[in-house]
Amino acid sequence: MSGNIKIAALGLPRIGARRELKFALEGFWSGKLTEAELLAKAAELRAENWRRLQRLGVDVIPSNDFSLYDHVLDMAVTVGAVPERFEQVKAGGVLATYFAMARGSTGTERDACEHSHGDGVAALEMTKWFDTNYHYMVPELHAGQAFALAGEKPVAEYLEARALGIETRPVLLGPVSFLKLSKCVDGSDPLALLPRLLPLYVELLARLREAGAEWVQIDEPCLVLDLQEREREAYAFAFGALATKDAPKIMLATYFGGLGENLAVVSTLPVHGLHVDLVRAPDQLDAVLDAIRPESVLSLGVIDGRNVWRADLARLIERLEPVVRGRQGVVQIAPSCSLIHVPIDLELETELDVDLKTWLAFALQKIEELGVLKAALSGEAARVGERIEAATHALEARRRSAKVHSQAVAARLAQVRAGLTRRSLDFQSRRKLQNAALGLPSFPTTTIGSFPQTPEVRKARAAHRRGEIQTADYLSYLRRETEAAIRWQEEVGLDVLVHGEFERNDMVQYFGEQLSGYAFTSHGWVQSYGSRYVRPPVIFGDVSRPEPMTVDWAKFAQSLTDKPVKGMLTGPVTMLQWSFPRDDVPRETTCRQIALALRDEVQDLEAAGISIIQVDEPALREGLPLKQGEWHDYLEWAVDCFRLATCGVAAETQIHTHMCYAEFNDIIEAIEALDADVISIETSRSRMELLDAFSSHAYGKDIGPGVFDIHSPRVPPAEEMSELLQKAKDGLKPWQIWVNPDCGLKTRAWEEVRPALANMVEAARRLRSSV
Ligand SMILES: Nc1nc2c(c(=O)[nH]1)N[C@@H](CNc1ccc(C(=O)N[C@@H](CCC(=O)N[C@@H](CCC(=O)N[C@@H](CCC(=O)O)C(=O)O)C(=O)O)C(=O)O)cc1)CN2
Ligand code: MET
Numbered sequence: 165m166s167g168n169i170k171i172a173a174l175g176l177p178r179i180g181a182r183r184e185l186k187f188a189l190e191g192f193w194s195g196k197l198t199e200a201e202l203l204a205k206a207a208e209l210r211a212e213n214w215r216r217l218q219r220l221g222v223d224v225i226p227s228n229d230f231s232l233y234d235h236v237l238d239m240a241v242t243v244g245a246v247p248e249r250f251e252q253v254k255a256g257g258v259l260a261t262y263f264a265m266a267r268g269s270t271g272t273e274r275d276a277c278e279h280s281h282g283d284g285v286a287a288l289e290m291t292k293w294f295d296t297n298y299h300y301m302v303p304e305l306h307a308g309q310a311f312a313l314a315g316e317k318p319v320a321e322y323l324e325a326r327a328l329g330i331e332t333r334p335v336l337l338g339p340v341s342f343l344k345l346s347k348c349v350d351g352s353d354p355l356a357l358l359p360r361l362l363p364l365y366v367e368l369l370a371r372l373r374e375a376g377a378e379w380v381q382i383d384e385p386c387l388v389l390d391l392q393e394r395e396r397e398a399y400a401f402a403f404g405a406l407a408t409k410d411a412p413k414i415m416l417a418t419y420f421g422g423l424g425e426n427l428a429v430v431s432t433l434p435v436h437g438l439h440v441d442l443v444r445a446p447d448q449l450d451a452v453l454d455a456i457r458p459e460s461v462l463s464l465g466v467i468d469g470r471n472v473w474r475a476d477l478a479r480l481i482e483r484l485e486p487v488v489r490g491r492q493g494v495v496q497i498a499p500s501c502s503l504i505h506v507p508i509d510l511e512l513e514t515e516l517d518v519d520l521k522t523w524l525a526f527a528l529q530k531i532e533e534l535g536v537l538k539a540a541l542s543g544e545a546a547r548v549g550e551r552i553e554a555a556t557h558a559l560e561a562r563r564r565s566a567k568v569h570s571q572a573v574a575a576r577l578a579q580v581r582a583g584l585t586r587r588s589l590d591f592q593s594r595r596k597l598q599n600a601a602l603g604l605p606s607f608p609t610t611t612i613g614s615f616p617q618t619p620e621v622r623k624a625r626a627a628h629r630r631g632e633i634q635t636a637d638y639l640s641y642l643r644r645e646t647e648a649a650i651r652w653q654e655e656v657g658l659d660v661l662v663h664g665e666f667e668r669n670d671m672v673q674y675f676g677e678q679l680s681g682y683a684f685t686s687h688g689w690v691q692s693y694g695s696r697y698v699r700p701p702v703i704f705g706d707v708s709r710p711e712p713m714t715v716d717w718a719k720f721a722q723s724l725t726d727k728p729v730k731g732m733l734t735g736p737v738t739m740l741q742w743s744f745p746r747d748d749v750p751r752e753t754t755c756r757q758i759a760l761a762l763r764d765e766v767q768d769l770e771a772a773g774i775s776i777i778q779v780d781e782p783a784l785r786e787g788l789p790l791k792q793g794e795w796h797d798y799l800e801w802a803v804d805c806f807r808l809a810t811c812g813v814a815a816e817t818q819i820h821t822h823m824c825y826a827e828f829n830d831i832i833e834a835i836e837a838l839d840a841d842v843i844s845i846e847t848s849r850s851r852m853e854l855l856d857a858f859s860s861h862a863y864g865k866d867i868g869p870g871v872f873d874i875h876s877p878r879v880p881p882a883e884e885m886s887e888l889l890q891k892a893k894d895g896l897k898p899w900q901i902w903v904n905p906d907c908g909l910k911t912r913a914w915e916e917v918r919p920a921l922a923n924m925v926e927a928a929r930r931l932r933s934s935v
């Protein structure tokens with residue numbers, strides 16, 4: 165076989181192995197770092213990634229995969245799609261505008277010259293990137309939008325790598341996906357802006373070519389969605405326009421699924437290469453091979469960019485050999501997608517179970533796996549034989565391991581009957597009982613669960629982990645924080661209280677650490693949005709609950725007050741979706757196992773006297789398959805799992821759930837089917853637009869539409885929240901409405917939370933007196 169197999173990387177984590185980007189950003193925002201220092205750190209991180217990939221023998225190294233905050237926002241800024249309301253911050257410079265779009269502006273930030281910038285502006289909306297836990301900023305456009313090439317980030321970063329002697333393939337989010345991920349404030353169709361947008365891409369491509377780029381990678385993940393004919397035509401139109409003689413060669417990258425019916429149009433596009441995801445959609449290989457032109461470069465996404473399991477190299481080699489032969493040896497092998505969705509380096513994990521560690525591969529290990537594949541496929545199998553065998557052995561050990569399989573869990577699962585997923589009474593009958601028991605006012609106020617995770621709380625936890633403070637001292641510190649939060653909530657006049665979640669590092673990891681079958685990492689950070697990262701736990705085996713997880717904290721908090729304090733759990737679907745799941749059993753099976761564990765917890769909370777229990781499912785919508793044909797199956801088991809977790813309580817016990825960043829229209833019937841008594845949702849950034857799904861479907865249970873954006877440091881005045889509540893009243897019945905923020909307050913500071921919640925309580929009072 166010829167030696168023309170290339171290893172390509174579509175993108176690496178940009179956060180740094182030790183979260184350097186987070187600390188630099190937060191340092192900059194708090195004024196501890198200058199702009200120059202932030203930018204220098206960013207350049208250092210880019211250089212480090214390029215050098216790493218070079219060392220690992222990667223042939224096609226990406227540039228412009230870096231972002232200070234988000235790559236969709238980068239593209240919006242590059243094409244000059246800065247909404248008018250940010251005019252007032254423009255004087256602060258490009259970076260101030262960029263961060264104002266990302267995070268909103270309080271109007272009190274000061275630039276280096278101590279000018280303040282107006283009265284505050286709300287950030288762009290943020291939403292889920294496909295079915296991941298990464299969030300992007302939604303570009304805000306309007307009909308007739310003018311675009312202008314306003315930045316040169318892709319060119320600058322290409323040249324930066326070049327100056328280091330490293331040739332790269334710049335990555336651009338493609339024009340059709342860019343528009344499909346955007347929204348027009350006037351409700352018009354963003355895709356109608358394609359003719360206006362394309363000239364900028366043409367110009368950008370020409371500049372990249374001029375700078376020396378031979379290839380670009382154009383990401384069009386929307387090609388794995390169900391598309392309308394019109395949208396397929398948009399692809400033909402767009403790529404027809406991009407393929408000018410002044411443009412670099414185009415590697416069209418698709419990921420997160422198969423091309424399905426879109427393959428027909430993709431195969432006609434005038435591009436020079438196509439990247440396909442063969443992890444999510446292994447079956448598309450034959451169709452792709454049939455459709456793609458012989459002279460096109462095929463990029464085979466064979467290493468899982470979305471999960472952390474080590475690959476079966478021997479099997480992959482077997483599968484790839486005929487493909488490589490068929491393509492005369494000219495192929496690229498790559499991760500299925502950008503590696504931003506997995507942690508960087510497994511080597512940093514010194515505390516993982518030794519067996520488990522041999523079953524895993526993080527971003528750098530995945531690149532190494534590609535190195536082995538390349539060698540084996542290029543006729544150097546002997547050189548890498550040992551490493552292929554090691555992978556095979558690890559996989560066999562994993563299959564047989566007693567750590568993975570539990571008889572008891574399997575037996576319990578086999579006994580689940582339909583009766584376990586039904587409440588004893590219907591909603592309206594439960595409602596009467598709950599009202600009588602709880603005695604809440606109309607438009608009850610509450611929060612979503614977490615209060616600020618202040619640096620002090622995190623420091624205390626870190627010190628406890630390192631053994632620098634005793635467990636007893638750590639716990640009494642947390643008790644003091646919880647008690648202070650309860651007192652403060654009573655004072656400000658909230659109706660349903662929360663304990664504040666001070667004891668939790670993260671809403672998924674905290675539970676993962678207490679469940680069997682789950683492992684957690686020390687450094688396995690993955691970007692969730694901006695400077696906020698998570699360490700998704702790894703589900704490696706059958707899941708069960710050795711002991712109650714939250715009951716002591718719930719009991720303690722409830723003992724401090726006569727007002728109801730909500731029990732607070734993370735739901736089974738979210739526990740699955742925000743973890744790295746097993747790849748040896750269906751996701752559904754693991755989800756049911758988690759649901760059973762949570763069911764016990766819900767019942768234990770009820771027995772401990774907790775009358776309201778919230779089971780968060782913010783990832784229910786995100787778990788929805790990207791192809792509509794698969795929705796029904798997923799929703800059926802997802803809803804069933806939620807009910808399995810929550811239906812074991814008496815009618816008097818009120819079950820809440822919470823969801824954020826979701827397009828609820830798609831799943832409104834499933835939400836109704838969850839049969840939760842109350843749901844809180846994120847609606848403020850979209851100014852209650854997201855509520856339409858509930859009103860137009862005559863959703864029949866209680867709803868708390870979020871009245872303030874918790875992702876912005878901005879404190880909204882009571883009037884603003886009153887207005888939003890008035891809007892909510894237009895679509896909902898007054899008895900349905902609860903008053904709460906969009907989401908938990910863990911990322912905010914108390915200085916923001918106190919006035920914001922005081923204003924929120926005030927807005928609820930006004931609403932009560934107005935009816
Ligand atoms: N898993 C998950 N996904 C989610 C959400 C979520 O809450 N969890 N919320 C939505 C939005 N996404 C979010 C993701 C992360 C955070 C967030 O706050 N992340 C924290 C980390 C949370 C955490 O794990 N904290 C740990 C570790 C904190 C830490 O960095 N400790 C220092 C030491 C602390 C010190 O000395 O100052 C260290 O380890 O070095 C803890 O509190 O124990 C952050 O990036 O800062 C918020 C929202 C959607 N997806
Ligand atoms: C991302 S949803 C967060 C829900 C959780 N109870 C919290 O308040 O933080």
Ligand SMILES: [Zn+2]
Binds near residue numbers: 612822906907908
């Ligand atoms: Zn939330």
